[in-house]
Amino acid sequence: MKILITGGAGFIGSHVVRRFVNTYPEYQIVNLDKLTYAGNLENLTDIEAKENYTFVKGDIVDQSFIEDLFEKEKFDCVVHLAAESHVDRSISNPLEFVMTNVVGTVNLLNAFKTHRTNPDGFFYHVSTDEVYGELGDSGKFKETTPYDPNSPYSASKASSDHFVRAYHVTYGLPVKLSNCSNNYGSHHFPEKLIPLFINNIQNNKPLPVYGKGENVRDWLFVEDHASAIDTIFHKGTNGETYNIGGNNEWTNIALVKLLCKLMDSKLGRPKGTAEELISYVKDRAGHDFRYAIDSTKLMTNIGWRPSLQFEEGLSKTIDWYLKNEEWLNHVTSGAYMDYYKEQYEER
Ligand code: NAD
Ligand code: TDX
Secondary structure: OEEEEEOOOOHHHHHHHHHHHHHOOOOEEEEEEOOOOOOOHHHHOOOOOOOOEEEEEOOOOOHHHHHHHHHHHOOOEEEEOOOOOOHHHHHHOHHHHHHHHHHHHHHHHHHHHHHOOOOOOOEEEEEEHHHHOOEOOOOOEOOOOOOOOOOHHHHHHHHHHHHHHHHHHHHOOOEEEEEEOEEEOOOOOOOOHHHHHHHHHHOOOOEEEEOOOOOEEEEEEHHHHHHHHHHHHHHOOOOOEEEEOOOOEEEHHHHHHHHHHHHHHHHOOOOOOHHHHEEEEOOOOOOOOEOOEOOHHHHHHHOOOOOOOHHHHHHHHHHHHHHOHHHHHHHOOOHHHHHHHHHHOOO
16 A cells, blocks of 8 residues: 655654554555655654655645656555644744645645545545634533634634545545644654743743733644554544544643743753743734543544653653754754744744
8 A cells, every 4th residue: 555644754744654654564655745844854764764665855735746746656545744834823924824734735635536546545634623713611622513713724724624525525535534632742843832942941041921821732642643643544434533632631831830840850950940931922813712622532433542641741752852952953043043033032
């Protein structure tokens, strides 16, 4: 079986590629990635020489390139993760999110529809819980929760989800979808809360908490997201959506304080050192208050379970960043400095 994984050089994609390449030597895995600021082949050095793995550099928005690739490779299945993924960047530049997340997804759907030859093959779209909008103090997102996206990022992901469903209904294209909560773990680009704050604590820089820090996120270890994708890929039903979550809600400020405590202890600094870096800054525009996922369908119908408790996962994550300073130095040089200045200097 030949599987195209898009966005495999990014944070979650690299964990999915690694899992598929190592677990299924009988599958041919092709990783297609544009290598934007968020894509990094250093994320995949441990598997790059494997016989069942190939990397292709390319842009999913480039229609003729995508058509040619699908015509030549005749993929059995697609696991689509390539996307612009950062909410703050979507607020500054929405059109780039429409291009990659919407136009890019439709290009892939068209090419797969035209060139697929395996009747059992399918298109698996990896999406986010942010498509459901925000929750108040109670309740959880179910697969049946109406879509209500608030940021340009979540609007673009909601749109791409709708196109995937529409191709299933209109053209009978076999599809699977999943909508996951916030991930954390190794190789996470340091624009997102957890890796950004790990990096800033190491470098004694302020920790910019948006608003009052009371927003709530449901955190899942990235390898558990990859195991859920593996489970849905193999056992999920055609045309269905599965919600994936960690059942692990934290206010941002409580999470930041836990991170500070763990960092002080790992860096051998006196208790309370990192917390002094907390700085409350201007809130994100349209900041969703709370996300929480109900994963009952995935757990009861096809038997997935997360493997790690949060403190253990966070501790492993910090250890990875402390051991991989070179990776952090590479990704935080150059364009990252301009991004950081633009996002945080005037905040
Ligand atoms: P990421 O930003 O770390 O990686 C995205 C990857 O896509 C990068 O390797 C990038 O080079 C590639 N890419 C971007 N534009 C491309 C294009 N036009 N053509 C080809 N490749 C392109 O993102 P991530 O956090 O790993 O997220 C992966 C997927 O999972 C996304 O679809 C995202 O919406 C979804 N998701 C993320 C989270 C999360 O917490 N990070 C949670 C739920 C769902
Ligand atoms: O500097 C910051 N300060 C801060 O308080 C940053 C970067 C974030 N935050 C807050 C905003 C959110 O409430 O922390 C929370 C988490 O922020 P992000 O890491 O930017 O993630 P979020 O906006 O929740 O979206 C993430 O989860 C769902 C991913 O980026 C998406 O790709 C995924 O779909």
